[in-house]
Amino acid sequence: MPTLKIKAISSLEKCFYNTDIDALSEKKDFIIFKNERLSFQVAFLNTTIDSRIHQCPVIVGGDLAKYVTIRQVASVPVAYPAPFVKSEGEYLKKEPGIYPDLIRPLMYDGCVPVPYNNVGAVWVELDTLGEREAGNYSLTIEFKSQENELLASTSVNIRIIDETLPEQELIHTEWFYTDCIAQYYHVRAFSEKHWKLIENFMRVATRNGINVIFTPVFTPELDTYIGGERLTTQLVDITVVGKDKYEFNFEKLERWIDLALDCGFKYFEIPHFFTQWGSKHAPKFVAKKNGKTRRIFGWETDAQGKEYDVFLSQLIPALLDVFKARGLDKKCYFHVSDEPRMPDFEQYSACKNILKKYLDGYNIIDALSSFEFYKQGVLEKPVPHTKDIEPFIEAGVPGLWAYYCASGAPVSDRFIAMPTARTRILGVQLYLYNIEGYLHWGYNFYNNRHSYDVIDPYGVTDGGFWVPAGDSCLVYPGADGNAWESIRLNALREAVDDMRALRAYEDKFGRAATENLILEGTDGTLDFKHYPTSPEYIINLRERIAKALA
Numbered sequence: 241m242p243t244l245k246i247k248a249i250s251s252l253e254k255c256f257y258n259t260d261i262d263a264l265s266e267k268k269d270f271i272i273f274k275n276e277r278l279s280f281q282v283a284f285l286n287t288t289i290d291s292r293i294h295q296c297p298v299i300v301g302g303d304l305a306k307y308v309t310i311r312q313v314a315s316v317p318v319a320y321p322a323p324f325v326k327s328e329g330e331y332l333k334k335e336p337g338i339y340p341d342l343i344r345p346l347m348y349d350g351c352v353p354v355p356y357n358n359v360g361a362v363w364v365e366l367d368t369l370g371e372r373e374a375g376n377y378s379l380t381i382e383f384k385s386q387e388n389e390l391l392a393s394t395s396v397n398i399r400i401i402d403e404t405l406p407e408q409e410l411i412h413t414e415w416f417y418t419d420c421i422a423q424y425y426h427v428r429a430f431s432e433k434h435w436k437l438i439e440n441f442m443r444v445a446t447r448n449g450i451n452v453i454f455t456p457v458f459t460p461e462l463d464t465y466i467g468g469e470r471l472t473t474q475l476v477d478i479t480v481v482g483k484d485k486y487e488f489n490f491e492k493l494e495r496w497i498d499l500a501l502d503c504g505f506k507y508f509e510i511p512h513f514f515t516q517w518g519s520k521h522a523p524k525f526v527a528k529k530n531g532k533t534r535r536i537f538g539w540e541t542d543a544q545g546k547e548y549d550v551f552l553s554q555l556i557p558a559l560l561d562v563f564k565a566r567g568l569d570k571k572c573y574f575h576v577s578d579e580p581r582m583p584d585f586e587q588y589s590a591c592k593n594i595l596k597k598y599l600d601g602y603n604i605i606d607a608l609s610s611f612e613f614y615k616q617g618v619l620e621k622p623v624p625h626t627k628d629i630e631p632f633i634e635a636g637v638p639g640l641w642a643y644y645c646a647s648g649a650p651v652s653d654r655f656i657a658m659p660t661a662r663t664r665i666l667g668v669q670l671y672l673y674n675i676e677g678y679l680h681w682g683y684n685f686y687n688n689r690h691s692y693d694v695i696d697p698y699g700v701t702d703g704g705f706w707v708p709a710g711d712s713c714l715v716y717p718g719a720d721g722n723a724w725e726s727i728r729l730n731a732l733r734e735a736v737d738d739m740r741a742l743r744a745y746e747d748k749f750g751r752a753a754t755e756n757l758i759l760e761g762t763d764g765t766l767d768f769k770h771y772p773t774s775p776e777y778i779i780n781l782r783e784r785i786a787k788a789l790a
Contacts, residue, residue, distance in 0.1 A: 423686065440721055459524045
């Protein structure tokens with residue numbers, strides 16, 4: 241009889257092809273809230289060369305079986321696993337290789353490939369939609385041959401407590417690149433096919449705790465080489481009707497807002513009104529002039545020029561009116577320029593003052609890690625990198641946000657080569673330091689550095705040796721037109737759920753007790769650079785919360 245080993249393990253493990261399956265920590269008991277989505281894995285190893293088990297049907301049994309989805313954990317090439325110069329903190333490996341990351345639908349008509357002597361895993365997701373009562377349940381997972389012969393089975397126990405996770409409070413944005421979707425699938429921007437793809441990618445974002453949608457009112461100038469252009473994805477149609485006079489059509493923007501709200505987004509993020517890393521120019525705007533569509537602003541436009549200021553004086557009030565009509569204007573977030581540095585101080589300040597004339601009283605945020613910008617009052621709502629956040633925390637910045645990207649610092653991050661626990665610990669950190677919002681630049685960035693070329697994220701996971709693999713995207717463009725998730729995206733969703741669980745604990749036992757709970761099992765310190773690195777810390781924390789509330 242063919243030999244197939246299987247083992248239930250947590251979502252915090254990563255199974256490489258050469259992983260020792262016997263060394264993996266088995267996880268068969270779970271305790272969750274009524275409205276919580278549970279993810280775990282079943283690792284497998286085929287130790288027999290047998291043609292009957294090239295592909296195995298995976299069968300789920302038990303009272304909760306109808307709420308379960310099975311997907312395959314697939315590996316992707318990682319040529320650039322960690323920063324070359326400095327890579328502090330824990331990594332699974334730092335060598336190029338094939339790493340598990342993609343969570344994709346089952347192939348072979350619902351079967352999973354089980355090649356000889358390669359460890360793999362299926363991803364098990366349980367979502368009862370809050371329909372099941374509190375109680376104890378079990379699930380069985382069976383692997384069968386194609387002749388329906390039982391090869392291996394395992395069971396897990398699930399306890400649902402009579403408590404619900406509170407609503408998500410974290411404002412969470414992952415920059416959403418409409419142009420990358422159009423380019424990968426070879427569809428015309430804002431064609432009906434493009435709109436459907438956008439919807440698919442939006443729904444995957446919101447089901448994973450992303451509640452802010454990066455909205456291309458105009459084509460974002462992010463990560464574009466000087467003089468270059470990204471594919472035009474401008475939701476606002478502009479017509480030049482006279483000298484320094486413009487008319488705006490918001491039909492596509494209205495459709496975008498309707499779609500985003502239907503998908504579950506709560507906030508809208510407007511692209512940067514000035515170019516990245518210096519604020520020296522205007523982003524690309526196209527408009528119809530004398531019957532022809534052409535670029536009216538871009539790299540040739542002085543950021544502080546009168547013509548652009550006059551344009552903004554008409555665009556921004558009209559844009560605000562669209563959101564005001566829906567009661568959403570205060571749920572919008574606006575940007576000046578991304579990641580300004582101290583040499584950009586005067587230029588950035590001047591550009592911020594231009595916007596303030598039209599956006600006074602509105603949320604203006606930027607990824608900005610120099611405390612001097614905040615200290616001098618240039619930006620009231622900075623978004624510092626987690627490696628540089630300490631002075632902002634010490635200053636008591638109200639409504640503080642945070643971000644990270646491409647850092648070699650020992651902070652939580654999302655590189656494929658990192659342990660999943662290092663990615664997920666972010667939720668505990670954000671809760672402990674009362675962080676209001678979290679920002680990252682890469683939900684689905686499928687270009688290389690400065691957008692010279694389009695890349696295939698299945699073959700190039702680092703933007704062409706630009707950033708460590710995994711930094712530039714959390715989802716893969718699926719063959720079925722859906723965004724296929726990653727282990728890292730699931731870890732961030734679970735991190736948000738950790739925050740919600742901590743809020744539930746705080747509501748019952750108080751803030752001080754919750755902070756003490758977090759510090760149990762540590763050396764007494766937990767911040768953005770010092771934190772527990774074991775999966776057991778997070779698993780035990782969540783179980784203690786659930787048991788205390790139950």
